[in-house]
Amino acid sequence: xxxxxxxxxxxxxxxxxxxxxxxxxxxxxxxxxxxxxxxxxxxxxxxxxxxxxxxxxxxxxxxxxxxxxxxxxxxxxxxxxxxxxxxxxxxxxxxxxxxxxxxxxxxxxxxxxxxxxxxxxxxxxxxxxxxxxxxxxxxxxxxxxxxxxxxxxxxxxxxxxxxxxxxxxxxxxxxxxxxxxxxxxxxxxxxxxxxxxxxxxxxxxxxxxxxxxxxxxxxxxxxxxxxxxxxxxxxxxxxxxxxxxxxxxxxxxxxxxxxxxxxxxxxxxxxxxxxxxxxxxxxxxxxxxxxxxxxxxxxxxxx
Numbered sequence: 675x676x677x678x679x680x681x682x683x684x685x686x687x688x689x690x691x692x693x694x695x696x697x698x699x700x701x702x703x704x705x706x707x708x709x710x711x712x713x714x715x716x717x718x719x720x721x722x723x724x725x726x727x728x729x730x731x732x733x734x735x736x737x738x739x740x741x742x743x744x745x746x747x748x749x750x751x752x753x754x755x756x757x758x759x760x761x762x763x764x765x766x767x768x769x770x771x772x773x774x775x776x777x778x779x780x781x782x783x784x785x786x787x788x789x790x791x792x793x794x795x796x797x798x799x800x801x802x803x804x805x806x807x808x809x810x811x812x813x814x815x816x817x818x819x820x821x822x823x824x825x826x827x828x829x830x831x832x833x834x835x836x837x838x839x840x841x842x843x844x845x846x847x848x849x850x851x852x853x854x855x856x857x858x859x860x861x862x863x864x865x866x867x868x869x870x871x872x873x874x875x876x877x878x879x880x881x882x883x884x885x886x887x888x889x890x891x892x893x894x895x896x897x898x899x900x901x902x903x904x905x906x907x908x909x910x911x912x913x914x915x916x917x918x919x920x921x922x923x924x925x926x927x928x929x930x931x932x933x934x935x936x937x938x939x940x941x942x943x944x945x946x947x948x949x950x951x952x953x954x955x956x957x958x959x960x961x962x963x964x965x966x967x968x969x970x971x972x973x974x975x976x977x
Contacts, residue, residue: 689967698963705956709949713773721767722752724923728762733939756945759931769946772923775835776905776950779924780957782839783904784897787846792893794847795854796881800862809855812848820845824907828916838917842904853896857889891968898961902954909950925950 693699712719728743734757742752742764756765798808815823827841861867862885870880911917912926913933920927925946932942 692967693963696963696967698959699967700963702956702959702961702963705952706960709773709953709956710777712770712949713777716767716770716774719770720753720755721770722750722764724763724768724771725921726763728758731758731762733760733935734758735939736941736945757939757941759928759942760935765928765942765945768923768928769925769949772925772928772946773949773953775918775922775924776908776926777953779835779839779842779908780901780905783843783846784901786839786843787850787900788893788897790843791847791850792854792886792889795851796858796885798851799855799858800877800881800885805855809852812851815845816848818845820903821907821910824911825914825916828911833916833918835918835922838908838911839904842907842911846900846903850893850896850900853892854889857892858885861885861888891964895961895965895968898957898964902957902961905950905957906954 722742723745726742726745731738731740731742731754734740734754736755736757738754738757739751740754741749743749752764754764754766756769758764759768794808794812798805798812823845824841827844828838831837831841858881867880867884870884908917908924909926909929912924913930915930917926918924920931928946929943929950932939932946936943
């Protein structure tokens, strides 16, 4: 008998190939990766300590060059590519370092909301006894505007990085819970779940081994939208003075400090927006593309 010759799957037919062919995934990933690399490698990109202040360089215009006083008392010729703020800090350095905090808030918020919302959604969808009570609680949380709920939580818990992440994640948990619950309600009637029950498989094994893998793709897509919303919400909280302390650079903090002088120095608000807006758009584009590729039913509906 002739042995079958194994054939290699073309790159375009693999999951990575299909993702790369999608223009939204491709461009969203490129823009997000570029901004992430700028933030990660900020110390090596002609920056200074974002907290350093020099009274000789207050509200300088973009392109100013001068001797900047470093933390150890020495001076260094430095180019202020985006100018300085009202207390003499380098805007370019604060923007790059601020990207670290803003992106960390987005990623951690998405992970926290997906983990907690996923667990609650699986419990609500699989166990009928907890479904009604749990979903009424989720409906109550969804009735409160997300920004107002985040403001209330930050005011009560204090303005720290961990509390800001929790405050932004809490309003997203009900949405993830409802998504996972709807998926579990349909999956628990499938033949493979019924077969697992007939074999006396424990419920937690059915949930995490059989049902959860089938819900991963929608959760990944939902996570991208949560991350984009979290970056924007953190900027809103900081702009309102309810986010992280002003000494911690974030895009929202930088814009909040520059809004009082916007008419004279608009760059203090507009320059951070040059990173904030593309980041949010890139994450949303990435989410749209992932939904197109990972959800065949959605692609068919679009056609």
